[in-house]
Amino acid sequence: MKINILTLFPEFFNSFKVESIIGRAIKHEKLDINIINIRDYCFDKHKQADDTPTGGGAGMVMKPEPIFRALETCNGKNIYVSPQGIVFNQKIAIELSKEKEITIICGHYEGIDERVIEKAVDLEISVGDFVLTGGEIPAMLIADCIARMIPDVIKKESYENDSFYNGLLDCPHYTKPPEYEGLKVPEVLLSGHHKKIEEWRLKESLKRTLLRRPDILKGREFSKLEKKLMKEIENEIK
Ligand SMILES: C[S@@+](CC[C@H](N)C(=O)[O-])C[C@H]1O[C@@H](n2cnc3c(N)ncnc32)[C@H](O)[C@@H]1O
Structure with a gap:
């Protein structure tokens, strides 16, 4: 499975892509995490990815053109991580893990220009009823949860009794010593x-x-x- 992540802050994902289970899944080609720097699609001299809100007011808004251009290099469902989306859960992760390719758009500042959502976003996902500074942590969280559900990333026995997978919380676990x-x-x-x-x-x-x-x-x-x-x-x- 391929997960494209559109971001203004690609360095956020440096260790995410190499550590632990995700790192191993990428190494064994079960998963491809493709980090796309939105700024690479800003064609003006200053590579400006954001601008002031139309109508005035505080904060900045991410410009539509670079995001539309970046999306042209991607296939499959486009997901915008946003506090206004449906709240993420295990069922959504299981469904998304069946896709060949998905793209997660990380917002920042006040968010992205609404026209991107209208024209190119298939699904808005929230990670909870609170507001973070940017979409990078939600994107990592969602990609991590999906990755565990991809066949052969971890053994089915390891996740089928995990909380929520079968509609129950997991039991307590112990190790040595007795x-x-x-x-x-x-x-x-x-x-x-x-x-x-x-x-x-x-x-x-x-x-x-x-x-x-x-x-x-x-x-x-x-x-x-x-x-x-x-x-x-x-x-x-x-
Ligand atoms: C400061 S927030 C913008 C919040 C937006 N003005 C609002 O109130 O709905 C900046 C970005 O962080 C991400 N973000 C913040 N909270 C989130 C959440 N709970 N779930 C998913 N993404 C979130 C989104 O990508 C958002 O565009």
Whole structure:
């Protein structure tokens, strides 16, 4: 999959492209992150990518022409990261990971000229109800989340029990040692009994979701085992 990122600040992405799982995915050609400097498409003498708002007022607005020109080099869906978009979640990441190529436009200052949104943007995505200085962190966040969902970037077993993937929060995790300064790992995890361990993990996931995010349980079709475990949990927390 190819992810183009249009930005005025390409250096933001230097370590993003080389570190950890994203770096490995790029090295193994599962992912291509193509950083496009919008300023390269500013053809005036001063390479000016922004200008004052028409009608007056504070701040600067990113000019339309360089963004339109940069977009001509890209294919697939164009996404503008904006606090006014739909709020990003795992479902959107899964859907976008099925695309061959997408382009993320990072705004700055007051944002981009509205005509780009009208003419060239397919989707506006927000990363939450707050305002950041620019779209670079949202673009990284979205690209990172999508990248994990691309086949063979990480093992399916590694993400299928992650929070939100199956509509639940993840269970607690432990590693060695089995006891640290009196803090013990739950006994069942040391039992070697795989079925019991799986059941414990599912129950903990259900319990956490019920206690922390009951909103995401709404409309869930519980399996027979999940129904049994939910009854046990409800009795335990009464
Ligand atoms: C200071 S913000 C502009 C905010 C804009 N004037 C508004 O109030 O909707 C500059 C840029 O940061 C990015 N940005 C800021 N907050 C964001 C959020 N919550 N989600 C996605 N992008 C965001 C957008 O690309 C935006 O164009």
